[in-house]
């Protein structure tokens with residue numbers, strides 16, 4: 200019997216990059232097939248070929264043993280394939296239901312009756328366990344919610360082959376659970392699924408089989424993951440052994456460098472205070488929506504504080520705007536680096552240098568191209584940013600490599616005193632995570648005060664000297680590294696029975 204989906208010897212070359220090189224594997228009905236590999240390994244490119252966005256240079260795609268050619272995205276959709284891409288495409292001014300019906304239902308069912316269509320959407324969303332208002336405009340939704348819309352769209356089409364490219368990278372815990380249930384239902388319904396993720400836990404939890412890519416080549420396919428240890432997958436992905444990806448380095452801590460006193464704002468339910476010493480890495484953990492990013496936006500001057508004071512090196516400072524924060528040597532690398540950070544048409548080097556450029560101005564006027572080139576080259580090497588050159592336009596880089604370039608922009612700032620990193624390793628592969636932690640340790644060793652927001656508990660535990668836990672807009676408690684465990688941190692982060700009872 201032929202496989203539902205077969206990739207046979209697929210090759211794809213971009214100028215300066217061989218993105219895929221002779222890739223073959225099968226995905227069967229009723230199977231969730233994981234796809235893993237470093238940033239830039241070629242995963243998204245393969246899904247773009249499946250989705251009809253790119254044409255392969257060589258090789259064949261077969262569905263049920265028959266060769267198919269997708270000249271366009273529409274052709275792929277027409278063949279019963281749904282690809283949910285890493286970079287979402289959506290129309291911001293349409294509502295959820297308009298988006299869901301776009302290109303799918305109205306044509307097939309010939310709907311003109313908007314109300315009936317809306318009712319149908321509401322019903323289907325409820326059946327899928329997705330809590331979304333069909334009338335909400337897409338621009339008003341969080342990235343996570345937009346992602347859910349995209350996923351629901353694929354499901355409404357009843358596709359036979361469904362491929363998801365890092366679907367959980369911006370989903371909350373609850374949304375991830377909803378998604379996992381959807382995936383399991385689809386599997387039980389004998390669809391063939393491809394699932395790309397950098398999160399090892401998810402791969403083991405969800406996938407039956409797994410294929411590993413490195414530099415555009417297939418390294419291995421595991422038809423059953425049951426007996427494959429994590430170390431094997433890591434080794435196959437990065438081509439070397441990484442015994443401890445956190446590689447924590449203890450360091451002496453200095454005086455209090457940065458203190459936040461009684462900061463208040465709309466998203467906080469109580470005044471918040473915390474301190475960070477010279478050389479200290481403080482991890483901020485909490486469930487999505489606990490108020491961590493909101494707190495840091497207030498601290499950084501991106502949002503208006505209602506009250507509160509900031510102290511840097513023993514002196515009170517005023518931070519009324521992000522510009523003021525940066526002048527004091529305080530930077531925040533935002534969570535949503537794509538939306539807040541990227542200049543798509545600019546080169547990798549320009550994207551890295553945007554923030555520190557003013558330090559390099561010669562006589563306040565002329566750009567110091569040489570210095571900028573050096574900085575760009577340094578970070579391309581340091582974080583192993585996969586690009587044919589620093590002059591490549593950043594939009595041609597893989598998702599994770601764009602993330603690394605934007606992260607570099609903040610780390611390249613000279614004279615950093617306080618560095619706030621919001622989910623610094625989201626979408627980044629294990630090998631590069633390792634490099635990013637090293638950069639964080641180096642900054643701390645130079646005396647920076649570091650705040651790291653992360654929703655990945657092992658990362659918070661692995662990297663932080665101290666952990667502050669937020670819950671429902673306030674600080675729920677803090678734990679020294681030695682006292683912190685998954686359990687102790689989670690018990691602070693989860694809503695307490697009494698608070699729930701009070702709210703009810």
Ligand SMILES: Nc1ncnc2c1ncn2[C@@H]1O[C@H](COP(=O)(O)OP(=O)(O)OP(=O)(O)O)[C@@H](O)[C@H]1O
Nearest residue numbers: 213218238239240241242243244595596597598599
């Ligand atoms: N349109 C394009 N033009 C030029 N190069 C491209 C283009 N699309 C992808 N590439 C390159 O092809 C390689 C593979 O990229 P791809 O997006 O498939 O990686 P990936 O495995 O999905 O990585 P990530 O985990 O970061 O998402 C990368 O080196 C990337 O820079």
Ligand SMILES: [Mg+2]
Nearest residue numbers: 243285597598
């Ligand atoms: Mg990708």
